Amino acid sequence: xxxxxxxxxxxxxxxxxxxxxxxxxxxxxxxxxxxxxxxxxxxxxxxxxxxxxxxxxxxxxxxxxxxxxxxxxxxxxxxxxxxxxxxxxxxxxxxxxxxxxxxxxxxxxxxxxxxxxxxxxxxxxxxxxxxxx
Amino acid sequence: xxxxxxxxxxxxxxxxxxxxxxxxxxxxxxxxxxxxxxxxxxxxxxxxxxxxxxxxxxxxxxxxxxxxxxxxxxxxxxxxxxxxxxxxxxxxxxxxxxxxxxxxxxxxxxxxxxxxxxxxxxxxxxxxxxxxx
Amino acid sequence: xxxxxxxxxxxxxxxxxxxxxxxxxxxxxxxxxxxxxxxxxxxxxxxxxxxxxxxxxxxxxxxxxxxxxxxxxxxxxxxxxxxxxxxxxxxxxxxxxxxxxxxxxxxxxxxxxxxxxxxxxxxxxxxxxxxxx
Amino acid sequence: xxxxxxxxxxxxxxxxxxxxxxxxxxxxxxxxxxxxxxxxxxxxxxxxxxxxxxxxxxxxxxxxxxxxxxxxxxxxxxxxxxxxxxxxxxxxxxxxxxxxxxxxxxxxxxxxxxxxxxxxxxxxxxxxxxxxx
Numbered sequence: 001x002x003x004x005x006x007x008x009x010x011x012x013x014x015x016x017x018x019x020x021x022x023x024x025x026x027x028x029x030x031x032x033x034x035x036x037x038x039x040x041x042x043x044x045x046x047x048x049x050x051x052x053x054x055x056x057x058x059x060x061x062x063x064x065x066x067x068x069x070x071x072x073x074x075x076x077x078x079x080x081x082x083x084x085x086x087x088x089x090x091x092x093x094x095x096x097x098x099x100x101x102x103x104x105x106x107x108x109x110x111x112x113x114x115x116x117x118x119x120x121x122x123x124x125x126x127x128x129x130x131x132x133x
Numbered sequence: 134x135x136x137x138x139x140x141x142x143x144x145x146x147x148x149x150x151x152x153x154x155x156x157x158x159x160x161x162x163x164x165x166x167x168x169x170x171x172x173x174x175x176x177x178x179x180x181x182x183x184x185x186x187x188x189x190x191x192x193x194x195x196x197x198x199x200x201x202x203x204x205x206x207x208x209x210x211x212x213x214x215x216x217x218x219x220x221x222x223x224x225x226x227x228x229x230x231x232x233x234x235x236x237x238x239x240x241x242x243x244x245x246x247x248x249x250x251x252x253x254x255x256x257x258x259x260x261x262x263x264x265x266x
Numbered sequence: 267x268x269x270x271x272x273x274x275x276x277x278x279x280x281x282x283x284x285x286x287x288x289x290x291x292x293x294x295x296x297x298x299x300x301x302x303x304x305x306x307x308x309x310x311x312x313x314x315x316x317x318x319x320x321x322x323x324x325x326x327x328x329x330x331x332x333x334x335x336x337x338x339x340x341x342x343x344x345x346x347x348x349x350x351x352x353x354x355x356x357x358x359x360x361x362x363x364x365x366x367x368x369x370x371x372x373x374x375x376x377x378x379x380x381x382x383x384x385x386x387x388x389x390x391x392x393x394x395x396x397x398x399x
Numbered sequence: 400x401x402x403x404x405x406x407x408x409x410x411x412x413x414x415x416x417x418x419x420x421x422x423x424x425x426x427x428x429x430x431x432x433x434x435x436x437x438x439x440x441x442x443x444x445x446x447x448x449x450x451x452x453x454x455x456x457x458x459x460x461x462x463x464x465x466x467x468x469x470x471x472x473x474x475x476x477x478x479x480x481x482x483x484x485x486x487x488x489x490x491x492x493x494x495x496x497x498x499x500x501x502x503x504x505x506x507x508x509x510x511x512x513x514x515x516x517x518x519x520x521x522x523x524x525x526x527x528x529x530x531x532x
Contacts, residue, residue, distance in 0.1 A: 007403060009429040011286035013444060015178035015333075016243065020277035021187040022162060025155045030408040033466070043466040045148035045412060054154040058191040067281075067432070067442040110149065140270055142295040143302060143311070144419035148466075150311060153410035163275040166333070176333040178276070178283060200299070200309040200414075281444035282509065287453040288424045295421060311414035320420040324457040376415065 001131065002034040002075040008067050019065035024099045025057065028089040031075035032103065035087055038125040047110055055084065056104040062097055069094045077129040083107050083115045085126055134264065135167040135208040141200050152198035157232045158190065161222040164208035165236065168220055171258040180243055188217065189237040195230055202227045210262040216240050216248045218259055267397060268300040268341040274333050285331035290365045291323065294355040297341035298369065301353055304391040313376055321350065322370035328363055335360045343395040349373050349381045351392055400530065401433040401474040407466050418464035423498045424456065427488040430474035431502065434486055437524040446509055454483065455503035462497045464490065470497075476528040482506050482514045484525055 006027050014020040037043060039051055065071065072092045079086040084106045091099040107118045118126070139160050147153040170176060172184055198204065205225045212219040217239045224232040240251045251259070272293045280286040303309060305317055331337065338358045345352040350372045357365040373384045384392070405426050413419040436442060438450055464470065471491045478485040483505045490498040506517045517525070 004406060007405070007429045007432065009425055010432065010435060010444070011280050011288050011425070011428055013281040014277050015279040015281065015283050016180055016183060016186075017281050017444060021190060022155075022158045022277050025158055026408055026410070029155060029410055030406045033406065033409065036409060045409070045416060045466065047149055050149060053149075054194055056191070056193050057154060058189070060189050061187055064186075067444060137273060139273070140296045140299065142292055143299065144292070144295055144413050144421050146311060146414040147410050148412040148414065148416045150414045155410050159275055159277070162277055163273045166273065166276065169276060178279060178333060200311060282446055282449060282452075287456060288421075288428060291421045291424055313415055316415060319415075320460055322457070322459050323420060324455070326455050327453055 001129065002031060004031055004073050004075075006030060006071050006073055008065065008071060010067065013067055017066075019067075021059070021061060023065075024059060024089075024091050024101065027071065027073050027091060028075070028101055028103065031073040031089055032087055034075065035077070035105075035126075035129070039122055050110065051107055051116070052105050053108040053110075054103055055106045057101065059099060059101040061099055065091065065093050065098045071098075076131045077126050078102065078131060080118070080123060080126050080130060083117055085118065088131075134262065135164060137164055137206050137208075139163060139204050139206055141198065141204060143200065146200055150199075152200070154192070154194060156198075157192060157222075157224050157234065160204065160206050160224060161208070161234055161236065164206040164222055165220055167208065168210070168238075168259075168262070171255055183243065184240055184249070185238050186241040186243075187236060188239045190234065192232060192234040194232055198224065198226050198231045204231075209264040210259050211235065211264060213251070213256060213259050213263060216250055218251065221264075267395065268297060270297055270339050270341075272296060272337050272339055274331065274337060276333065279333055283332070285333075287325070287327060290325060290331075290355075290357050290367065293337065293339050293357060294341070294367055294369065297339040297355055298353055300341065301343070301371075301392075301395070304388055316376065317373055317382070319372050319374040319376075320369060321372045323367065325365055325367040327365055331357065331359050331364045337364075342397045343392050344368065344397060346384070346389060346392050346396060349383055351384065354397075400528065401430060403430055403472050403474075405429060405470050405472055407464065407470060409466065412466055416465075418466075420458070420460060422464075423458060423488075423490050423500065426470065426472050426490060427474070427500055427502065430472040430488055431486055433474065434476070434504075434525075434528070437521055449509065450506055450515070451504050452507040452509075453502060454505045456500065458498060458500040460498055462495050464492050464497045468493045475530045476525050477501065477530060479517070479522060479525050479529060482516055484517065487530075 078088040211221040220236045344354040353369045473489045477487040486502045
């Protein structure tokens with residue numbers, strides 16, 4: 001499991017005084033950087049070789065987030081298929097679970113614009129972070 | 134059904150040359166403004182009286198979006214419950230359906246921090262935009 | 267002069283109930299798309315050939331923006347140098363000038379990572395949109 | 400001087416493979432949280448009492464930022480006037496100064512919608528972080 005700490009910013013609040021619901025999508029994307037590194041170790045994101053595309057994202061909002069405290073983002077692999085895998089996330093603030101979410105990521109060849117099987121060496125890296133629900 | 138046209142911006146592209154997956158969340162939120170108006174006609178968003186909170190968001194990415202063309206955002210009501218309702222969205226670019234998504238919105242009293250039933254007059258406004266799946 | 271209409275979204279508001287000061291940077295970037303088209307007509311943004319980089323951005327906040335009305339973004343060229351030019355912007359809401367801003371854009375070769383002179387054909391396109399202060 | 404570390408996210412990259420120029424505005428806003436705390440210690444951002452509004456923002460882009468490394472955001476007070484003050488920022492990545500910027504913040508009464516003098520106790524807090532250029 002990967003954990004990072006993020007700092008809410010003033011503009012992340014919306015008019016209701018809590019963090020707007022679009023903001024955790026950014027935090028979870030930051031949390032996924034360690035997963036991207038499995039497939040692109042230097043994070044150079046060359047379009048010719050970068051092999052991942054997002055197929056689905058979901059978010060469940062369990063408790064409200066505020067500007068008052070840092071937020072811990074937990075990230076792990078929850079499912080591994082032949083051509084896709086699921087990354088799961090939680091956002092915690094001051095001991096409270098506030099948001100849960102998932103990203104389904106497909107192994108993809110951008111040149112041919114087709115899905116491709118996850119290579120065995122990458123599958124092993126994913127399995128090291130696999131936490132069964 | 135509500136439809137708005139949005140303009141992708143240069144920074145909406147990511148390093149893969151397509152619109153980043155976090156961007157449609159902004160477009161769909163813009164599409165929901167007409168729904169918010171049912172509950173807050175002047176859009177003043179007074180924390181004491183604004184009655185809605187997001188419980189869930191999901192996005193399915195069907196085709197890639199680019200900087201080249203405007204995007205049409207379609208928004209409608211797909212389900213109405215006692216204390217919550219579902220807003221559905223689609224993003225279309227150049228005749229292609231690119232993203233589908235849903236927002237589950239709960240009728241909520243921010244002062245008491247509890248869910249509350251959708252009032253009958255608001256339910257009627259929602260029903261006018263109801264499209265059954 | 268180029269003009270587009272943009273729709274504020276709920277999350278563009280911050281806890282003070284007005285549009286957060288980071289938001290006009292997105293709108294102005296959308297307004298610049300017509301300028302980018304002078305240099306990259308198909309908006310494909312190929313890293314090997316795209317010739318522009320931002321050197322400076324500034325924003326003056328003159329009046330507050332709200333969720334209540336659409337916003338008109340005006341964009342024009344205010345200065346043309348040998349290797350750089352300035353794009354100026356204004357954001358208007360409901361007849362009020364709310365934000366003024368400038369972007370200094372440098373003609374740049376990303377392969378060699380050096381500034382390069384603006385070609386004559388592009389200079390002519392810029393001059394067509396030049397409005398002297 | 401306040402320093403925080405921020406994590407670029409995949410979507411912060413634009414099609415040129417570097418961090419988009421709108422992104423440092425978010426990082427600098429995060430860096431200003433410690434300054435906001437001088438005026439709103441609990442960060443509750445109550446519209447009736449919160450006393451600050453942004454009048455000007457500027458950014459100079461000195462070197463390109465990438466996804467590869469964390470970014471250090473340095474924040475300090477560079478000028479204190481009667482009714483306004485200037486917060487300055489730098490973004491550093493891997494030992495390179497990449498962005499410099501300033502925010503001019505005005506002491507403001509949102510109820511009366513007028514500027515007001517900075518109180519003496521707050522001025523002292525600002526002076527503790529004052530670094531003359």
